Amino acid sequence: MNQTNQKQEMRDDWMRRLHQSHIQQVARWRHKVLAVQLSMLVFMFLLWELAGRLRWIDVLLFSFPSKIFNQIWKDIVSGELWAHVGVTVGETAVGFLLGTLVGTLLAVLIWWSPFLSKVLDPYMVVFNSMPKVALGPIFIVMFGAGFTAIVMTTLSITVIITTLVVYNSFNEVDQNYIKVIRTFGGDRSEIFSKVVLPASFPAIVSTLKVNVGMAWVGVIVGEFLVAKQGLGYLIIYGFQVFNFTLVLSSLLIIAAVATAMYQLVVYVERKLLAGRR
Numbered sequence: 001m002n003q004t005n006q007k008q009e010m011r012d013d014w015m016r017r018l019h020q021s022h023i024q025q026v027a028r029w030r031h032k033v034l035a036v037q038l039s040m041l042v043f044m045f046l047l048w049e050l051a052g053r054l055r056w057i058d059v060l061l062f063s064f065p066s067k068i069f070n071q072i073w074k075d076i077v078s079g080e081l082w083a084h085v086g087v088t089v090g091e092t093a094v095g096f097l098l099g100t101l102v103g104t105l106l107a108v109l110i111w112w113s114p115f116l117s118k119v120l121d122p123y124m125v126v127f128n129s130m131p132k133v134a135l136g137p138i139f140i141v142m143f144g145a146g147f148t149a150i151v152m153t154t155l156s157i158t159v160i161i162t163t164l165v166v167y168n169s170f171n172e173v174d175q176n177y178i179k180v181i182r183t184f185g186g187d188r189s190e191i192f193s194k195v196v197l198p199a200s201f202p203a204i205v206s207t208l209k210v211n212v213g214m215a216w217v218g219v220i221v222g223e224f225l226v227a228k229q230g231l232g233y234l235i236i237y238g239f240q241v242f243n244f245t246l247v248l249s250s251l252l253i254i255a256a257v258a259t260a261m262y263q264l265v266v267y268v269e270r271k272l273l274a275g276r277r
Helices: 002-053 065-078 080-112 114-129 132-143 147-171 175-183 188-226 231-240 244-276
Strands: none
Touching: 002 065, 065 080, 065 244, 080 114, 080 147, 080 188, 080 231, 080 244, 114 147, 132 147, 132 188, 147 188, 175 188, 188 231, 188 244, 231 244
């Protein structure tokens, strides 16, 4: 009995050490990836700075990092930047959340009704291929030149993408699982709740990452058309006054905030998927 316990303890100890070794290897790999990413970023900024100072590039058009960071710092100190960032982030968050919710509900609706799916399919394809900038003036006339028109421009992009991705994930569920539910007398609601939705949950969560980029595109396009505040407005204003340093600083801020938002979504996705295991 003692020998058996000792062998079990040895196996458990070996498994623990193997698991710790695996965790350490994964951590080292992630650190290497992060180090290479940061090194590439620093190298690109240094090369850009050097090219600007040595006049290898037209600094009027392309500026250079130290000048751009000085512009950002000046706007931060003056307090002007926070209002623009707050407006754009707020519009993006609303468009992102509403687009994901409405698109998912619409996907459920057309999955539930095969007839409705057949009717709406060509319209969704056409609407998805339509340039959303062309809809901007219509939204301005309908909702006024403000927050609502910008959010509607964002929804015109995020809703259709979410609907198509989620609906396709519903249709790709293994039909054998559906047959099992039907064999035991399950109706369509039970098929959806017990098979389709659980199987599609990873795809729905992954759609959040797609919608981050789509929401930013929609908001910036909307701000190009109607905004008097926001990062999109700063870009347009920078072009109008021929201040490309302001344009590039706004683009750099958009990249930083969008990256932070994307990483937040990745964190939420990891937690949600881990909670289902």
